Amino acid sequence: MVNYKVTVSTGNLANAGTFNRALIKLVGTDGESRRKASSYTRRGTVSSFTVSCPVSIGKLVLIELEKPRLLFENLWFPAKIEVKSPEEDTYNFPIYRWINDSKVHRFREGTALTVFQDKHHLGIESREQDLIQQKKDYRWEVYAEGIPHCMKAECFFSLPSKDRFSFTKNIEVISTLAKEFVELQLKRLSKSKKNWPDIDAIKGVFCCKRTGISDYVQDHWKEDTFFGYQYLNGTNPMLIRRCSALPDNFPVTDDMVFLRGQCSLRNEMKKGNIFLCDYKLLDGVKANIIDGKQQYLMAPLVLLHKTPDDKLMPIAIQLKQTPADDNPIFFPTDSEYDWLMAKIFVRSADFSEHQLNVHLLRTHLLAEVFAVSLLHNMHMVHPLYKLLIPHTRDTLEINFFARYFLISKTGIYPKIAASGVEGMMTILKRSLSSMTYSSLCIPDDIAERGVEALPNFYYRDDGLKLWDIIQRFVQGVLSYYYKNDTEVQIDSELQKWISDIFEHGFLSQACTGIPKSFTTLSELIKFVTMVIFTCSGQHSAVNTGQYDYGGWMPNTPSTMQLPPPTTKGTTSEARMLQTLPNKGTTAKTMATLWLLSKEPSDFVPLGKYPEDHFSERIPCGLIKVFKGELEVLSAHINIRNQNLDVPYTYMDPMKVENSVAL
Structure with a gap:
């Protein structure tokens, strides 16, 4: 007889243990074992037992797990299983999923294998069967024409169990949301249609929910x-770009912005000191009706000047795209409330531009496309699956949550936003x-916008460093598994992954520049770098600070109740208070931003991989190097921030989550 030592690790999640005794079968190249019952497994525990066979069953290819149903069915979350053979070889089986039925589940040995490397008939057969099931579990659905497709799911419970929030996170999200709205109900704010009597009154909405930056704002x-x-x-x-020539629809002249011949607009443009923010994406968008009242959404153009002391100052604002007598251009030299109201209308436009384009589309929806395509097309032994699966955690459920509670017709967004x-x-x-591949790659995007030398641009500085660290890590891992371009080209799972992304994410629009296939290893490395950066650093940059900058409503109003002034000199503080969102809209917006900005208790920072999907020495070593480089970047950011009035932490790797998880 020969003995195989089997060690079972159960996840440390709520309800992860089971009263059932799971049956385990070992399958090797030369035979298979009988089914052996494991001991009872509790949450967060490790248990070992021996499986005996008459002779060696060869190199292990897979294991079969079965959790027979007894008096009642209960969940089990096996994290990983390790098997030590009589030949002293160690085989790792990463599982990391819930088993909630009495079916037989097969799991492959953990060595990463591309399609062309997977040659044993047992492995090939298992891989094919698993992919058939994955294509059934992860299906595409058209949520709305003209936007990225999403995961087909009828309700939260129809999502595969491994892609749902943990029990703890579910309770946390629901209780936080309920708590905020109960607090607003007690303050009689959530349903109030009254306007704010004065600016100071807004401070009472969430007086106990403050951050250092929200106080500064x-x-x-x-x-x-x-x-x-x-x-x-x-x-x-993401909006600011260098301006080398004014748009025809923004007729600003020297005598308007630079008084007494201080300098000319043309010369400052040549020096690279003039920048433009154009909200043309919002032009002509039908504005919402909230509480039975018409709302207003502008599509401004904003001109900014980098001063000799490296400050970025607004010098002209036009609130509509088409020049007209009733569409004045506002300047800092105008009356206090004319200029302030112009800036407030810009900040309100930025709310819609940010929430829908920069945040929802360019991180959440794209992250879901990357995840569904991965789970639909790639087997769990594929190296790219192992590399990317940590960056998909909780994305499917948070997006389902968003479609159900936030952006549906009965959701929160239509109740608070001008759009x-x-x-x-x-x-x-x-x-x-209008999206391009280059705009998703921060080095290309920064160069295209001409903001390489703009001072105090910490998003750029930290983001470029983070991109480089991710790229080195991705290059190291993928170069280990793909030795040349031909191996990239013949990997059918890899090619189906990018093909689905092109079709379902970018709707087969070749003008985006998104590849529909990979022909070189360098193409693959860049694209995977973009995927990880989008799901981690980019999402953090546009999500984490929502309450910091939006918690003080006048800085980022979600909507405007009155149109902008058509002539100068007609604006006052009273008019401003009538234009800002009413009490109920303000309160609901702040509660939502607080929830979306709140760090969850199961936060996993970038580079930390609680699940051991890789078992080979070189990839595991690359992960350690990756973590080390992220820690160094974090330390540099912390040192820099000590000298800033407003610290920039959103690209700090220790504060960046691994995935779009909230």
Whole structure:
């Protein structure tokens, strides 16, 4: 007789243990064992037992797990199983999924194998069967025409169990949301249609929910320097670009912006000191109706000037795209409330641009496309599956949550935002049709926008460093498994993955520049780098600071109740208060932003992989190097931030989550 030592590790999740005794069979190249019952497994425990065979069954290929049903069915979350053979070889079986039935489940040995490397008939057969089931479990659905497709699921419970929130996170999200709205009900705010009597009254909405940055915003939101700063390091650092020639629809002249011949617009453009933020994406979007009242959404153009002391100052604002007598251009030299209201209308437009294009589309929806295509097309032994699966955690459920609770016709978004449901779909369709591959790759995007030398641009500085670290890691891992371009070309699972992304994510629009197949290893490395960066650093940059910058409503109003002034000199503080969102809209918006910005208790920072999907020495070593480089970047960011009035932490790897998980 020969003995195989089997060690079972059960996950440390709520309800992960089981009262059932699982049956385990070992399958090797030369035979298979009988089924052996494991001991009872409790949450977070490791148990070992011996499986005996008359003779060696050869190199292990897979194991079969079965959890027979007794008096009642209960869950089990095996994390991994390790088998030590009589030849002293160690085989790892990463599982990391819930088993909630009495069916036989097969799991492959953990050595990563591309399609062309998987040659044993047992492995090939198992791989084919698993992929058939994956294609049934992960299906595409058209949520709305003209936007990326999503995961088909009838309800939360129809999502595969391994892709759902943990029990703890479910309770946390639901209780947080309920708590915020109960608090608003007690304050009689959530249903109030009254306008704010004065600015200070807004402080009472969530007086106990404050951050260091939200306090700073409350004190500095009126300042031009802070208005400009937010285009660099606020929640939407994606819009600003260098201006070398003014658009024809923005007729700003020297005598308007640079008084007494201080300098000319043309010369400052040549020096690279003039920047433009154009909200043309919002032009003509049908504005929402909230509480029976028409709302207003502008499509502004904003001109900014980098001053000699490296401040980014707004110098001209036009609130509509088409020049007209009733569409004045506002300047800092205008009256206090004319200029302030112009900036507020811009910040309100930025709410819709950020939430729908920069946040929802370019991180959440794309992350779901990357995840569904991965889970639909790639077997769990594929090296790219192992590399990317940590960056898909909780994405499917948070997006289902968003479609159900936030952006549906009965969701929160239509109740608080000027863009509403119809406007939202218009903006999403326009955003996707104008999106480019290069805009998703921060080195290319920064160069195309001409903002390489713009000072105090911490999103750029930290993001470029983070991109480089991710790229080195991806290059190391993929170069280990793909030795040349031909191996990339013949990997059918890999080619189906990118083909599905091109078709279902970018709707087969070749103009986006998204590849529909991979021909070289370098193409693959860049694309996978973009995927990980989008799901981690980019999402953090545009999500984590939502309450920091939006918790003080006048800085980022979700909607506007009155149209902008058509002539100068007609705006006042009273008019501003009538234009800002009412009490109920303000309260619901702040509660939502608080929830979406709140770090979950199961937060997993970038580079930390609680699940051991890789078992080979070189990839495991690359993961350690990756973690080390991320820690060094984090330390540099922390040192830099000590000298800043407003610290920029959204690209700090220790504060960046591995996936779009909230």
